[in-house]
Amino acid sequence: MIFSLKGKTAIITGGGSGIGKAISNTFAKQGAHVCILDFNEENGTSTVTEIENNNGTASFYKCDVSNQEQIENIISEITNNHSINILINNAGIAHVGNIENTNSEDLDRLYNVNIKGVYNGIKAVIPHFKKKKSGVIINMASIASSVGISDRFAYSMTKGAVLTMTYSVAKDYVTHGIRCNCISPARVHTPFVDGFIKQNYPDNQAEMFENLSKTQPIGRMGKPEEIANLALYLCSNEASFITGTDFPIDGGFIKLNG
Template sequence: MVFSLKGKTAIVTGGGSGIGKAISTTFARQGAHVCILDFSTDNGNNTVSEIEKEGGSANFYQCDVSNQEQMETIFDEIAKNKTINILINNAGIAHVGNIENTNSEDLDRLFNVNIKGVYNGMKAAISHFKKHKSGVIVNMASIAASVGISDRFAYSMTKGAVLTMTYSVAKDYVNEGIRCNCISPARVHTPFVDGFIQNNYPDNQAEMFEKLSKTQPIGRMGKPEEIANLALYLCSDEASFITGSNFPIDGGFVTLNN
């Protein structure tokens, strides 16, 4: 089977909803045992149930990715029974605002989840990967790491850090058999987007959905499953020659917007 993950164990942070859920279910269908780390117990358990109904294998661990001790404990627990092969650093939070209306609490909150959470995941995973001289990391960055987007000051800061951390880890561990890449989506249609539109534009939701969809030159938002399929390729043996790379998946947003 092409892009098979049979016999592999994959850890997916934020794996209970949105893009993370799509990655979790896609990986399980391709034979991986998926360890879902999520702050939401309901989302995590529901995703495990869906995977198991399809005949897949998964476990859920309630987790705050910004807590280093908690992350290391979970990785060590998983490693007692499984060889950890893949880490998807997907957990993240968003923020709307420019530098003037981004307060220090906002900045700290995004730093702790989007930057420290990725750091915690990679630091915990690499110690296990090195034992087996193999491992794959995919970090979820964003087009906001590469181009200027209005009112995304703190979010762009964190995703820029994810991008450069990816390059650094790829360089430092290329001789340890560890590959590290990142994916940079544009706007993807997730429950977060629906909630954002409902909360901020309650009187013209359909109009705003259409407007946001058309900010991608291709004319629509991405689908979580499309991001998951790219992650699947990057974690498969077919991508064994790829490391230290950033993969925009953006409907042409970065290169085709004038």
């Protein structure tokens, strides 16, 4: 089977909702045992049940990715029963605002999840991957890593760090058989987007959804499943020659918005 993950174990942070949930389901369908690390227990356990109902296998671990000790303990627990092959650093949070209306608490919050959370995950799995002389890491960055987006100061800063962390890890561990790439989505239709529109534009939700969709040259937002399919390819044996690369998946946003 092409793009098979049969016999592999994948850790997916933020794997209980949105893009992370789509990745969890897609990987499980391709034969992986999926370990979902998520702060939201309801989302995480619900996704595990969904996977199991579709004849897949999955486990849930309640986790705050900003807590290094917690991630290390969970990954140590996972290795008691499984050999880890894949890490998807998907967990992240957003913030709207320019530098003037981004306070230090906002900055710390985004740093702790979006940057430190990625660092914690990578640092915990690297020893296991080095011992195996193989492993795949996918970091979820953003088009905000490489292009200017209004009112996304703190978010862009953290996603820029994710991009450069990806390059650094890929360079340092390529001779250890470890591949590290990142995916940079544009706007993707997730529950977060729906919640953002409902909270900020309660009287004209349909209009705002259409306006946000049209900011992508292709004319619509991305689907979580489309991001998951790219992640699947990058983690499969078919992508074994790819490392140290950023993959925009953006409906033409970066190249066609000039």
